[in-house]
Amino acid sequence: MAVMLTVHSCPDACRKCLGPENDKCVECRAGWTLHYNICVDIDECGTELANCPPSTYCFNTEGSFECRDCDPACLGCMGNGPARCRKCTPGYRLTGSKCLDVDECSDRVLACHGLNEICTNTEGSFRCNCAEGFIRKKSVCVKKQLPSVQEKGLFEDIQDEEVEVLQQMFFGVVLCALATMAAKGDMVYTSLFMGAVAAMAGYWLSDRGDRLLDSFLKGR
Secondary structure (H helix, E strand, O other): OOOOOOOOOOOOOOOOOOOOOOEEEEOOOOOOOEEEEEEOOOHHHOOOOOOOEEEEEEEEOOOOOEEEEEOOOOEEEOOOOHEOOOEOOOOEEEOEEEEEOHHHHHOOOOOOOOOOEEEEEEEEEEEEEEEEEEEOOOOOOOOOOOHHHHOOOOOOOOHHHHHHHHHHHHHHHHHHHHHHHHHHHHHHHHHHHHHHHHHHHHHHHHHHHHHHHHHHHHHO
């Protein structure tokens, strides 16, 4: 006669059991303790088993525990949130039962001691920014120096082509003046006129010669 064997799976917390029910446990897994044949979770946070580093707190989980970070407002804590702090972090103040951010910009003593600085509150601290129209130079806020039209030279923004045109116009006016005086028979102005014409012709020929030579060399 064949004997039918039924295999029963134990609950997750049980290492050994007499059946699939929770109250049939014989031996529990790590992190659990046997209580009336039921495996009950051990709260490690209430025992010496939990050894969390500073600035963290113990958080119990099923069969184990976690070390979680304290709130930024806390300098050591007993749990989550600014109301579970042991002490307040610098920049925070105990207000009621919570460590809350200190608004340094609203304190009676000015947080920013420099002139032309504006205080901006941040979480747990503050920063000093230069006021509008000022920039920071060597830890001091100084007024921005806007470029002045008077500081620029008269021909600073003129392009090279425009300068050449102005030069040609200037020499043209000078030649016209000299030609007018030479037409009156003044030998001095006649000599100046001829010298200016010769100088202009020499400049024109040398300039054209340089361009022709440059074009020839580039053509090679």
